[in-house]
Amino acid sequence: MVKKHGKKQRAKKKAQRTGAAYSSAAAGTTHTHTPLPDLSALPLVPHGSWRVLDLDLAARLVAACRARCQPCQQTLITKVVKEDRATLAALAGAVYGALPAVGVAASDPTRQWAPVARTAMQAGKGDEAFAAVDAMDEAAAAALLNDALDHWAMGDVSVLADAVRTAAEAPQRRRPADPMDAFRKAGIKVFTLDDLDLPDGVDPYHLAPNYGVTLMKTDTPDGQAMPMLVLYPETEGAGIEDLEARTDWEHWGLHGMPDRDPRWRVRARIADRSLQGLVHVGPDGEDGIELWRAAETVSLPEHWWDLLDRVQHVLVAGPVKTPEDPGALQAAGDAGELLAVVASVSFV
Incomplete structure (x- = not known):
């Protein structure tokens, strides 16, 4: 009895170790x-x-x-x-x-x-x-x-x-560095809009660089369609250095997908099917960084709105220097001067 029990235990352990069926392990036919x-x-x-x-x-x-x-x-x-x-x-x-x-x-x-x-x-x-x-x-x-x-x-x-x-x-994807860090390390006090006590009625959006947006569509690596916004400078000071300083978006070379950050929101209004702006929501739930605000209401093309409604995320990339140039996006990516993030859509 002891001998048979020992044989069964050895067969059981062999089956666990090899993955073979217990009957095969017991019969020695693995x-x-x-x-x-x-x-x-x-x-x-x-x-x-x-x-x-x-x-x-x-x-x-x-x-x-x-x-x-x-x-x-x-x-x-x-x-x-x-x-x-x-x-x-x-x-x-x-x-x-x-x-x-x-x-x-x-x-x-x-x-x-x-x-x-x-x-x-x-x-x-x-x-x-x-x-x-x-x-x-x-x-x-x-x-x-x-x-x-x-x-x-x-x-x-x-x-x-x-x-x-x-x-x-392969080297890991770069994360943008804050260009103001060099000044801080040198002991130079750096002030941002958040440090200023603005009078009531002053809109901080107009005190910072602003961007325009171009509607595009792209495909995810698994072949799924996705809405895309490409940013271009609209005021003085807007550009790659400004985006590096104000966002933590990654440098993107048009390969794969950038990181998803739900704190970045593309606001879309259902009533007239229009985009309202691109903002970063802070820990307190209040709007913080605002990169783009629609100057006027423009209803989106039906196919683009339907895609936005279905996917509910937008790939945001920029900046490009000349939005009317179809090769500007590729040129920025090849030059390492393109930042990107996948933002959530907030319907209002």
Whole structure:
């Protein structure tokens, strides 16, 4: 009895360790698919702070997929989904962190998670991407993993690994620096409008540089249409240095999507389907920075308003020097003189 119990325990532990079915482990008929792929680059994928990946499990799963072994795939996929979401996030992130689009056959969970994976890869931080995977139910997590494994099964593993290394070694996206910091470090007192006690009735909007906006549309990395506003200087002092000083928008080269900041609001009035302004809302809920205010009411084109109503976010980028020039946006991006943010839409 003791001998049989010990054999059962060893079989159970072997099944847990290898991912094989208990019956196979007990009968000694487990098998492996060799050679196992080299997944040593997998930890470079941003998959969540302090998360330890099971590279052996990941390699056996990828090998089983490449060998088209359905029994092993089913067992190992269940094990990863139930027990190791960090390894799942890394396997999926290696694919969707680099791909510009997920493809028409991708599941809904993959379509929703892919932009988060791209942001994680670009920023080198995977906590948000891991949290999203960790919050998925088992069906959604399995769908994401199966979509990713299709790529691992069909593609060259070494090419995927090289893509991960290239993305990990790329410099992180720059954040704009405040040009006034140099004066502050030199001991020069810097005053802003917030420091001034303005008389009643004085509108601070007209005391700071202002911008105009041009309506555009763009596509997200996963191919979804998105409304876009391009800023151009409308008063003296407006430009790249002013935006760097007054916002924390990132330098954007027209690749991927800039960060989303819900504190930046594009105000839209439902009654006449018009845009009212672009403002930054402070911690107290009051309007702080105001970059653009509509000088007159102009109803938006129906197709643009419908897109705005559906997406409820706007990609805001600028400044461009000549808004009428169709190549101005690309020129600003190529010159490193383009800042951008994804703002929320506030309907009033």
